[in-house]
Amino acid sequence: MATQTEREADLRTRFGDVLTLTDLAVVLRYSSVGAIRKSNSRGQLPVQLVKMTGRRGWFATAEAVAEYLASLEEARKQSNQPD
Structure with missing residues (x-):
């Protein structure tokens, strides 16, 4: 898997260097820019x-x-480790 860098x-x-809301919707697979805005207004945008x-x-x-995408990968790895 890809590193954060x-x-x-x-x-x-x-x-x-900066992503617009349209770019962010594509990368995070939100259905629309409106969905990004709504998530942000609810304090749920990661x-x-x-x-x-x-x-x-x-x-x-x-x-x-x-950083957020890397944290998802790390969480996935943690959840797949046996106890």
Whole structure:
């Protein structure tokens, strides 16, 4: 599986340093940008969104998204380990 660094590099190649809500919906497989917004307003979005000076809308950093995806992989590994 890909490491967090590899995931981050892939995200940066595909989307740049920051992901728009549209990009984030694709990466996290949300059905729409509206679903991302609703999840964020409920405090359930697993990635922190940020505002950028001089830009409209919300964004997520490639680093934050890669960190979240890596945490999912780690949780999967932990749940598959025998007791």
